Amino acid sequence: MGENIVLNYELCKRILNRLTPIFNKDVNIIGTDGVIITSSNKKREGTYHEGARICASSNRNIVITKKNQHMYRGSKSGVNMPITYNNRVIGVIGITGTAEEVIPYGPLVKELVEMIINEMDSRIAKASKTNSRKEFFKDIIQDTDVKDMDYYISRAKLLEIDLEIPRRMIFLKILDSNQLDYQKIEILFRDIFNNEILNINNEKLVLLNSCNNVDEMIKKLLFELESNLDEKIKYYFIIGEECKSLVDYHNVYSSMSVIDSIIPKDTTEKVIYMRDYEIRLLINGLSTESKKVYLSKYINVFSEKNKATKELLRTIKVYFTNNMKISDTAKSMYMHRNTVMYRLNKFKDLYGLDLSQPYECAKLYLGILIYEDDLIKMNKDN
Template sequence: MDMRKIKHLFSRFQNIIDDEISLMDDRGYVIDSSNPEKVGDYDTVCSFIEIDNEILSMNDKLYYSIHTNYGNVLIISINGNRVENRRLLQLIALFLSENLNNMTKEDFFKGVIQKEFNHDEIRELSSKFDLEFDSMANAIVIRLSEEIIDEAYSVITSMYPEEILIRLNSNTLIFIEIINSDHDYEDLEQSIYDTIFSELLYEANIGVGVVAQNLSYLHESYEKAKLLIELGIRFTDSKKIYYYNDLLLPILIDNIDESKLKEILDCTNSNVKSMLLDKELFLTSTKFLENNLNISDTARKLYVHRNTLIYRLNKIQNITGLDLRSLNDAIKFNILMVGYKFLKMNSSD
């Protein structure tokens, strides 16, 4: 259940009603109240009397229940058994019911990725929206600028009118891909990127989450995709679409304690750290690794002569003691370079 939304709606009434008003679950647990001291306590009335479809008066206090579309019961109470409070209680209940039950499929998926529903609620709501709970799904996170997000939303929805596209905030869209559905798309994320670039002349950053085995794990796919964008922007210069397998090294380093990582790097005899300060050699090493240690391909991508590239590789070897033409040395170099880059970026945050 989206408790944040419920509390936000409920808070609107707390400042305009003089009498104490509280919101509880069906056990009487006080979720929110105009009296902060009551939050977290239990109202014992709710534990032994069923409150359903009518206003109940007990001990000069009024109670009224709300049934949500996802099977939960909420109870509102207000102090003071007066006619005006009875009317207020019914109005508040009506307002909350209409807002809580007017859920769209987009609202549902947004709640799933933000962990606003539990496992059982997701299963129940899936059937409401004609979704298979056990469907495998993937979250594709699209990071844009605030200036073009509206246009990008329109472009993507016109391309895929039957799919779910969520506007998460002012610079993030999330495309929900249901795997093995009636609408399977090849190279989906590349197609989204190319369309945004061709239509809006903007290079979006796109993180492709891992496939969730059912809808209740979709939030993990979203979290992975979000992490990929953060690491991809930091550690890759030429790519704008980020996959988990392509960023394994930054992911591993991101999970190492920073002090431990610094200790490991300090124990090496290499001078890789200085490479980060030399833009020409840093670009050369990055492109050489990206092109699988292929001299001809790297020279062509850098627009330099083959002999110029070899000269630079020799210079890198003289500085660091690592020959990037050797696979073992290239692996060591890459690990050290990513590690130092990680520490450098963290220190400048």
């Protein structure tokens, strides 16, 4: 609004709704052209008020009585006062009634109206700045070639954005979502997330978290979702790396978008860390031919005919991610350590691979990830 503020119907209606519970007199809000924009007396809306036009043009109060009423076309008894904003008359507030009744209230009503306009302008200015900040961050995370650093740095300074502050990027993805889901969640998060919330084409929310304790923040966000969303709505968070420089924003966003594309649709995980997908990001960059050549070494292991293989492979994955420690693997899988040992020995008997050897285990783990990546892509294509 700023210097070009105009009294449109919506703004005037909001002002009137604040005033009418306080005063039991008819109140009119009138444009500088003398046309009543809104009134507590609906019949007067859109009609001409000569007294208000003179009030606006002369920037002085006009008191209308029964004696002088004939001099002001379309006017009734009452007081009319100019509404000023930034030392400029932008409209007129009129109170209908006898001079004795309304003149004492005049200064108070004028002060209230101007206070409401300033308050609304402040909110709109704040909202405008918030939207500008959002557009800035959307641009730097989606710009595929951030070369004009000076341009972005200048924009950041104008918006009072400190790019020296590290911000951790967080994705929120809703499965089978609609626009309302993201809009509702964005509103829901505003009260507890005092950082940037970016709605990316109603396909995901990107949160830029500048506080240190990201795990605590995620707990709060999860609680809000569980408390306010239908339990049938499935979603997950992806926790990215910190963005410490301008170019980091696009790089982290791109990596997280790839991770998002390879997460299975049927995942039950609510919080996924980018660091746990670093090898998957590497795999995603391999050619189809390279993957095929690598998996050919383990053609028997990934045969669909072997029904026991899936459970064995899952055990091997957990075993490897637990630093090849049998006790930790058993704890993670809620089973006895002897069961883990039995499965690893069975795998050795079936395929001749000794998974107590770190190199053999690492190679097979990589093969499992490549195999799963292909399955995920096949399922998404279907």
